Amino acid sequence: MKLAIVLAVVAVMVVLRLVRAGLLVWLAAWWVGTYAVLRYGFVTPIPASALHIFMAITALSLFAYATSSRERMRATYEPVLAFASESRFTLPLALVAASIPGVVAWSVYQGLQQPLQPPYFGRTVHPSPPAEITSRGEKVDLARAANPFRNLEKTDVQAFRRHVENGRRVYYRNCFFCHGDDLGGAGMYAHGLDPVPANFLDSGVLPMFQESFFFWRIAKGGPGMPDEGAPGDSAMPEWERMLSNEEMWDVILFLYDDAGYRPRALEAVGAEVAH
Amino acid sequence: MPPISRRHEASSWVTLALALAALPCFAAPAPDLGTDQQRQAGKPLYDRHCSQCHGEKGDGLGVAAPFLSPKPRDFTSGKFKIRTTPSGALPTTQDLKAIIRAGMPYTAMPGWPQFNDRQLTDVAYYVKSFAADFADPDRQPEPIQSPPVPAISGESIGRGKKLYEELGCARCHGETGRSDGVAAPTLTDDWGYLIRSADLTRRWTFRGGPTRQEIFRAFSTGLNGTPMPSFVDALTVEQRWDLADFVYSLSPRDSPEYATLLVAKKVARELDLAEGAKLFEEAEPAYFPVIGQIMQPGRAFHPSCNGIAVRAVYNETDIAFELRWNDMRAEVTGKNGPELAVAAAEDEGDEPAAAPPAAEGGGGWGDAEAAAPAAEPAAAPADVWGEGEAGAAASAAVPQSEFSDAVAIQFPAEKSLTIRKPYFVFGDKGNAVNLWFVDLAKPEPALYVGRGSDSLEPLGPRDLTVTRGYDKGEWTVVFKRRLRSQGEVTFEEQGFLPIAFSVWDGLAGERGNKRGLTNWWTVYLSPDEKPSLVREMAKWGGLAFALEVVFIGWARRRAHNSAGS
Numbered sequence: 001m002k003l004a005i006v007l008a009v010v011a012v013m014v015v016l017r018l019v020r021a022g023l024l025v026w027l028a029a030w031w032v033g034t035y036a037v038l039r040y041g042f043v044t045p046i047p048a049s050a051l052h053i054f055m056a057i058t059a060l061s062l063f064a065y066a067t068s069s070r071e072r073m074r075a076t077y078e079p080v081l082a083f084a085s086e087s088r089f090t091l092p093l094a095l096v097a098a099s100i101p102g103v104v105a106w107s108v109y110q111g112l113q114q115p116l117q118p119p120y121f122g123r124t125v126h127p128s129p130p131a132e133i134t135s136r137g138e139k140v141d142l143a144r145a146a147n148p149f150r151n152l153e154k155t156d157v158q159a160f161r162r163h164v165e166n167g168r169r170v171y172y173r174n175c176f177f178c179h180g181d182d183l184g185g186a187g188m189y190a191h192g193l194d195p196v197p198a199n200f201l202d203s204g205v206l207p208m209f210q211e212s213f214f215f216w217r218i219a220k221g222g223p224g225m226p227d228e229g230a231p232g233d234s235a236m237p238e239w240e241r242m243l244s245n246e247e248m249w250d251v252i253l254f255l256y257d258d259a260g261y262r263p264r265a266l267e268a269v270g271a272e273v274a275h
Numbered sequence: 276m277p278p279i280s281r282r283h284e285a286s287s288w289v290t291l292a293l294a295l296a297a298l299p300c301f302a303a304p305a306p307d308l309g310t311d312q313q314r315q316a317g318k319p320l321y322d323r324h325c326s327q328c329h330g331e332k333g334d335g336l337g338v339a340a341p342f343l344s345p346k347p348r349d350f351t352s353g354k355f356k357i358r359t360t361p362s363g364a365l366p367t368t369q370d371l372k373a374i375i376r377a378g379m380p381y382t383a384m385p386g387w388p389q390f391n392d393r394q395l396t397d398v399a400y401y402v403k404s405f406a407a408d409f410a411d412p413d414r415q416p417e418p419i420q421s422p423p424v425p426a427i428s429g430e431s432i433g434r435g436k437k438l439y440e441e442l443g444c445a446r447c448h449g450e451t452g453r454s455d456g457v458a459a460p461t462l463t464d465d466w467g468y469l470i471r472s473a474d475l476t477r478r479w480t481f482r483g484g485p486t487r488q489e490i491f492r493a494f495s496t497g498l499n500g501t502p503m504p505s506f507v508d509a510l511t512v513e514q515r516w517d518l519a520d521f522v523y524s525l526s527p528r529d530s531p532e533y534a535t536l537l538v539a540k541k542v543a544r545e546l547d548l549a550e551g552a553k554l555f556e557e558a559e560p561a562y563f564p565v566i567g568q569i570m571q572p573g574r575a576f577h578p579s580c581n582g583i584a585v586r587a588v589y590n591e592t593d594i595a596f597e598l599r600w601n602d603m604r605a606e607v608t609g610k611n612g613p614e615l616a617v618a619a620a621e622d623e624g625d626e627p628a629a630a631p632p633a634a635e636g637g638g639g640w641g642d643a644e645a646a647a648p649a650a651e652p653a654a655a656p657a658d659v660w661g662e663g664e665a666g667a668a669a670s671a672a673v674p675q676s677e678f679s680d681a682v683a684i685q686f687p688a689e690k691s692l693t694i695r696k697p698y699f700v701f702g703d704k705g706n707a708v709n710l711w712f713v714d715l716a717k718p719e720p721a722l723y724v725g726r727g728s729d730s731l732e733p734l735g736p737r738d739l740t741v742t743r744g745y746d747k748g749e750w751t752v753v754f755k756r757r758l759r760s761q762g763e764v765t766f767e768e769q770g771f772l773p774i775a776f777s778v779w780d781g782l783a784g785e786r787g788n789k790r791g792l793t794n795w796w797t798v799y800l801s802p803d804e805k806p807s808l809v810r811e812m813a814k815w816g817g818l819a820f821a822l823e824v825v826f827i828g829w830a831r832r833r834a835h836n837s838a839g840s
Contacts, residue, residue, distance in 0.1 A: 084830035097823050105816035112808055118536045118797035119771050121694035172327035172339040177569055177576065181324065181385045188383050191533065192564035194794050221570075223698050232696030232706065233795055237570040258323075 005041040009033040023075035027062045034058045123195065126209070127229035135219040135240045135248070140212065146266060147211040147249050160253075167254025170247045178235065183259055193235050206261040211252050218248045304417075306410050307368050309400030317401030320394055325402075328383060333405030335466075343383045344577040346468050353406035354465060354500035357483040360416035362497035362505030365408055367416050371399035379482040381581060419495050422512050424488055427520045435521025438514055447472040447502065452525040453601045455748025460604055460673040460782060465500045472503075474601055478526035480581065485529060491519040531582060534561035535796050537774060539587035539594060539766075541803035546588065546595045548742045548753055555597045558586040565600070565778055565791040570700050571728055573617030573788030579603065579780035580791040589800055594766050595755040598682055598776065605745035606781030611681035611714045613701065613723060613777070614731040615787035678781040679716035682752050685709070685775040686764040688724060696773050699795045700788075701725035709764045711754050713741045716781075720754065722763075728788050766800055774798040 016029055038046060038054055046054075066076040083089045129142045152160035171179075178197040180187040185199030200206055206214075216224070222234025239248055256263055308314075322331065328347035330337040335349035348355065357374050358366040366374075372395040378386030390398065403409040425431070439445065447462060449455035452475030464470045478485040483493055494515045497505030506515055540558040547554065562584045567575045584599045687697050688707035697706035702725040710723035710731070720741040722734040737760070743752045758766040766772065773795040779785040 081830045081834065084827045085834035093827070097820070097827065100823060101816035101820040104819040105812035108812045108815045109808065112806070112811060116536060116538065116799060116801075118799070119692060123694060168327065169338045172337070173342055174569075176327075176339065177383070177567070181327075181383075182387075182389070186385065188381070188385070189566040189569070192566035192794060194535070194796075223703060227695045230694050230696070232698045232703070235570055235699070235794065241572055 002041050002043060006037055009036055009041075022079060023066065023072060024079050027066055027076065030062055031055075031058055121230065123230040123233075124228040125195075126205075126213075127226050129213055129216045133216055133220060133224075135215070136245055138245055140215060140219075140245075142212045142216055144266070145212040145215070147215075147252060147263070149246075149249055149253060150211065150263075163250045164253050164257045166247070167250035167252070168258070170243065170251045171254055174239070174243070175251065183255065189235075195230065195234060197235075200255050200259050203261075206256055206259055207264060209264055210266060211249075211256075211263045214252050214255070215248055218243075218251065219245075304415050306412060306415060308403055308410060309368075309396065313397050313400045314404050316394075317397035317399070320390070320398050321401050324387070325398070333402065339383070342576050344468075345382055345464075345470055346466065347383070349466065350402050350405035352465070352500070353408040356498040356500060358416070358496050358499070359418040359421070359492065360496060361419060361507060363499060364416045365406075365414055367418055368396070368399050368403070370418075371402055372396060375399065377484065381480040382482065419492075419507065421488065421492065421495075424491075425513075425516055427487065427523065431517045431520040432524045433521075434514075435517035435519070435524075438510070438518045439521055442506075442509075442518075448475050449748045451747045451749075452476050452522070453748025455601070455603050462502050464502075470501060471603070475522050475525045476527070476601065477531070477582070478523065479530050485526070487516075487519050487523050490522050491515055494518055531562060531564065533564045533582075537561040537563075537585050537587055537796065537798040539589050539798055539800045541768070541801065542588050542590055543803070544590065546590055546593045546755055548595065548740065548755055551742075551744075552597070552751070554595065554753075555586040555588055558588050558597075560584050560586045561796075563776060563793045563796055565776070565793055568700065568777075568788055568790050568792050571788055572619065573621070573728075575783075575785060575789040575791065578778070578785060578791030579783050580778040583776050583778060583793070585776070587798060589758065589766065592758060593755055594758055594800075595753055596684055598684070598750075598752045598754070600682075600750055600778055601748050602680060602745070602750050602780060602782075603748065604782050605715070605750070606676050606678065606680045607716050607745075608675050609677045609679040609716055609781055611679045611716070611779050611781060611786050612721075613683060613710060613712055613725070613728070613787060614733075615678075617787050617789045621784075621789070673782075676781040676784060678779070678784055678786045679714055680750065680781045681712065681714045681779040681786075682750070683710050683712040683777040684754060685711075685725070685777065687773055688762075688764060692771055692773070696795055697725075698727070699775050700792065701728040701731060703727050704730075711739055711756065713743065713752060713754070715743055715745075715750070715752070768800050769802050771797050771799050 013029065013033065016025060021029070035051075035055055035058075038051055066072050083093060131143060132139060132141050134140070149160065149163045152163065176187055177189050178187040178193060179185055179200065180190065180197070183200040185197045185202075187197060190197050198205055217236065219238065219240040221238035222229075222236040223231050223238055225231040225234065243251075309317075321329075326337055328337040328339045328343060329335055329350060330340070330347075333350035335347045337347060340347050353365055355366040355370070355374075357379070358364070358370045360366060360370065372392075375387050375395055375398060376390065378384050387395070408414050445456050446458045447454075447456040449459065449472075454472045454474040456472065459472050462470055462472055473481055478490075481489065481493075483489050483498075493503070494506045494510065496507070497503055506518070510518065538559050538561070542557065562582055565578065565580045565583050567578045569576060579602065580600050582600065586597045588595055685699075685701070686709045688702070688709050695706070697703055697708045701710070702708035704726055706726075708725040710725050711720060712723055713720040719736045720739045722737050722739055724732045724734060726732075738757060740755045741752060743750065745751075764772065774797065775795050776793045778791045779789075780791075785791070
């Protein structure tokens with residue numbers, strides 16, 4: 001939160017209270033104040049679409065309040081009517097009447113200045129996996145499967161390191177062209193890709209999923225995604241065509257090891273409870 | 276200037292003599308190798324982030340090396356391309372830190388801005404420990420002074436152009452800088468690997484950076500380990516700036532400014548391909564990034580092409596696309612096709628190419644895996660500057676490839692402006708693509724329906740027409756087609772369509788899946804009449820004003836009535 005913005009809005013409200021502003025002014029102040037806080041009050045800006053929804057809700061609430069009694073309605077529209085009809089307001093009315101078409105024309109101008117954009121289809125970045133896949137003839141139950149080499153971490157550390165090192169070798173011969181040297185998703189071909197390669201340093205990627213999820217995404221690649229993942233656009237290969245299952249599990253071990261994350265624990269499935 | 280007293284003068288002479296005596300000491304500063312502690316701190320960083328390519332022993336033979344081109348630096352050689360020191364000299368610690376931080380664009384060497392200064396220093400000292408030369412007191416590098424940057428002008432560019440011609444830069448870099456010189460296909464580095472001369476029309480790909488200062492530095496220092504020499508003795512500082520200005524002027528802009536949208540321009544006239552570039556002069560070019568086809572077997576880890584410029588025009592019945600890309604040499608014999616098979620062995624980086632590279636289709640200019648050291652040892656820089664005939668002979672020594680150059684445009688076969696497009700690598704089973712393909716060794720283009728790269732069905736040329744030309748390192752290919760064809764992609768005014776491209780370089784043995792390609796991008800057929808800005812503004816502004824008048828009239832009437840009653 002940017003405190004200065006919030007305090008400024010509150011200060012304006014206090015001043016309005018002290019000068020006993022009319023209802024119309026209050027309604028305008030609430031709308032503008034809400035907009036100011038939502039639009040400028042946050043360090044991380046909220047999305048424009050969300051802002052529009054919030055402002056529409058605010059406008060509706062203010063409208064409901066203004067029309068909730070005859071007195072309030074009158075207090076709202078009478079100043080407007082007076083402004084439009086009384087002769088003492090003729091000059092300001094003329095100014096306002098002249099400026100509104102100007103503002104409209106300006107916003108039309110702004111709208112037409114926007115560069116042409118190709119149509120955008122929001123895609124699900126991490127779509128849901130199927131229940132089961134077959135990779136190189138081997139069935140893998142995605143809800144239950146653990147990395148077959150994960151337990152070596154406790155039982156045979158040396159063997160585990162060998163798998164991690166093999167994963168490193170696989171990564172730097174296949175994956176780093178897109179996903180980058182540091183796993184950050186900025187490989188030498190990332191500039192030519194849309195959607196962009198996954199960033200494994202992002203805390204929203206590796207720790208959020210079980211290892212079987214990545215096994216699915218690696219084995220079946222872009223083309224293996226459901227339609228909401230935009231399978232025709234993704235450059236992620238179907239690695240089962242080029243890597244063995246062991247190599248794919250190894251590269252997953254390497255990703256977690258190098259990025260310093262732990263995979264999400266298996267969830268309880270049916271009667272089985274993972275401890 | 277005030278007169279100098281005799282005594283003062285004498286003392287200055289003594290000082291000067293002392294300074295001269297001391298000079299060798301200053302000229303050879305003590306080796307800057309860092310402390311044991313620094314090198315030890317650099318090792319884990321190196322092992323984790325650098326060794327995959329450069330090797331644990333710094334010999335450039337890391338696990339990724341077989342898949343890379345240009346090859347990772349062999350630190351044991353002490354030869355570094357980007358330095359501030361004279362040709363053949365070692366780099367300074369600062370040079371190493373700078374290149375690690377910045378990386379080398381369009382290679383597998385990324386920048387490491389996430390390293391702090393201490394980490395960069397540690398890694399640089401560790402890298403220095405791989406080559407004994409760094410400890411040699413006689414080989415301590417001294418940076419070449421970088422003079423202040425003069426202003427660039429039409430005159431300096433003109434003088435630079437003259438130098439470019441006189442020095443024979445075109446032999447490697449080509450007459451217009453597109454890396455298409457006669458000697459270009461023959462260039463190797465000191466390790467015998469084929470390397471490309473820089474494409475001077477794309478300065479964003481320069482390994483040492485795109486600014487005038489960085490180009491000037493390349494002329495002063497040369498690029499060690501490559502045929503690029505230093506001009507520090509051959510040219511004065513002013514001349515080097517002139518040359519740098521000319522090279523700088525060859526690129527159209529600072530950055531590639533990659534497009535995501537191609538706007539096809541509507542024209543009223545017949546689309547006559549004989550007009551050539553004139554046909555497209557009203558159309559806005561879009562420059563798309565080309566990357567390696569590394570999604571499916573038959574991979575091309577480092578395709579020759581890294582960008583394609585496209586323009587499009589259409590009228591009531593037809594549409595034409597102009598494709599331009601740079602190519603070191605036109606391969607117009609042999610064959611090519613999107614369905615040509617690539618041997619599985621070519622996809623494996625592990626095995627060194629069994630046959631000498633020249634025996635393969637690509638004349639050695641294959642992909643990383645084929646780019647084992649060429650049979651010939653590296654040409655010394657002096658040879659590269661030999662007689663023109665020698666260079667031509669050298670180029671002829673790289674035989675025509677068995678494969679020709681080729682290019683293709685790809686569209687979804689059915690209108691597919693949804694989230695579910697056909698797979699961008701030649702479509703998939705349920706979603707076909709149309710491929711407009713031309714093998715540049717053949718007069719006729721060919722249409723294909725693609726349902727995956729293993730399922731390409733040739734339809735023959737149908738009514739697809741094509742013109743092509745190769746000029747000074749640049750291919751220009753124009754495709755023309757009806758807007759509507761039965762059972763194929765349909766173009767509609769004000770319509771958006773996915774579009775993708777593939778480029779094959781025959782010299783590098785690219786064919787079938789082994790090629791450069793693009794993601795899906797978008798083409799838009801813009802209407803001939805755009806809505807007039809003034810008319811739109813007047814329309815909406817006028818409407819607002821009319822509403823105001825109605826409201827004020829109503830309010831006044833109401834007030835008048837209530838006052839009257």
